[in-house]
Amino acid sequence: MAALMEFTTDNGATVTVEVDRHAQGAQLVSRDGQHALARAGRTFDSALEGIRSAAESALAVFRDGRLKPDGVELEFGVKITSEAGAVIAKSALEGHLTVKLSWSPGSESAPAAD
Secondary structure, eight states, X not given: OEEEEEEEOTTXXXXXEEESSOOTTOEEEEEOSSEEEEEOSSOHHHHHHHHHHHHHHHHHHHHSSSOOXXXXXXXXXXXXXXXXXXXXXXXXXXXXXXXXXXXXXXOTTSOOOO
16 A cells, blocks of 8 residues: 655655555555555654755765866765654665766866877
């Protein structure tokens, strides 16, 4: 049975997320024949805090050092769980993180061609 978890953002908006199952302590709000809606015990913003910290750390690693790219793109597969909040989702192989570094032609930080 699909379980729905209702989060509130820090600015008061409501976000509903499908989760595998509800965590203990989640407050059941309603149930129809196919879905049960529970209210999360934390805000959506706080559930995503760990992902934001991971992104900040990854950006610091790729912006510092010898490469000095003009642009950094990070792609996380994010899964929302009722127990842990937001986690980096597993892809077909392992944890999902894609990193793209870019340099503008002629920029001083562009890597030299070999």
